[in-house]
Amino acid sequence: MAAGVPLAAVIGDFDSTPAEVLAQIPAGRRHRIDEQESTDFEKALTRIDTPLILGVGFTGARLDHQLAAFNTLAAHPHRSCILLGAQEIVLLAPPRITLPTAAGDVVSLMPLGPVQGRSVGLEWPIDGLNFAPGGRIGTSNRATGPVALEMAGPEMLLILPRSLVAPLVAQLLRPEHTPWPARA
Template identity: 40%
Template sequence: MTDDNYLCRASKILLIGAGPSTAELIREISVFSDAIVAADGGFRAAENAGARAILVVGDMDSQHDLPTDQAVAHIADQETTDFQKCLAVCDADVFLGVGFLGGRLDHQLAAFSAILNEPRPVVLVDEAQLVFVVPPEFSMDLEAETPVGFYPMVPIQASLRGVRWPLSNAAMSPMGQIATSNSALGGALEISVDGPGLLAILPRRDLAGVLAALDRGFGKAQHQ
């Protein structure tokens, strides 16, 4: 999609899904965003939080009485999820997502597949944690004993430094080496991977640091 065809463009866009979330969480995460877009049924979650969605995107199977002045992108195809449809019509340096973790496991797995195939950074957030695909190089400071986890969605080579159980150019895969239930030593967490595929799982409280790190090292130019 060319720049002229995007329906919403902003530095940071918060996508709101229909999965588990709270009004308090949406309000908290919206502070980090410049625009809010709802994925179909996520419109009600946004509305209940008092968050104004500038666009509602999806097949609209969950919407029947939207306000007449609400901007809508009705995409009828059933080959993509509403989350994927949002990513297709929006452009941002970083996307945030609330309402895509928890709830139905198949929906959560679909969200992981979507961010794995998305060249732009996406951070999914719930009440307790955040998840994102690690870029080729990633570094941020963490407090000692911060719980961290890393899960390879596909076979990759990865190095992890600044954690209790580090790895150096390790071959990771879902059926082999993983790195869940790890913890930070304190100071710099440094990760390098040879391609997209490694999910990082950190506490929600570290969202500001994650976004700052992604802004530094995961620009769009690296993925075009």
């Protein structure tokens, strides 16, 4: 609201939303969900019907909220979502993706569970590596040009320069893009 962006809806438990802000939002656009077992991000992500979600405000201020947002991406791999940070974007790596990176662009891979993958165009290829929390991670890898990634499972966060958001959005909205299936 402070940025002047019209809100189509507000979804959450409203426990941290000031009353004066709620008063500015028409009742029909407020979707209160009182349970405390999920975050507001998860409440929204699981209730919005759209092929791609851009999440703003989930990286930065509070580390616990940022980690919770990453956990939500992993819990709902069938939902294509890009989290926009000030300098970077974060998303759950899809099964296959081609990135229009330039030589020297940072491509970081952060596993949220055990996972393997394959790559083309990374300075340090990932083929045959076993990634896992508490084990191997892929921080600060670099592109040698365009990068192609294939992941064996929905457990890898992909952290990229924010300048790639527009071409990444276009790619994720293509009819041939196949997201991960929903978790059982």
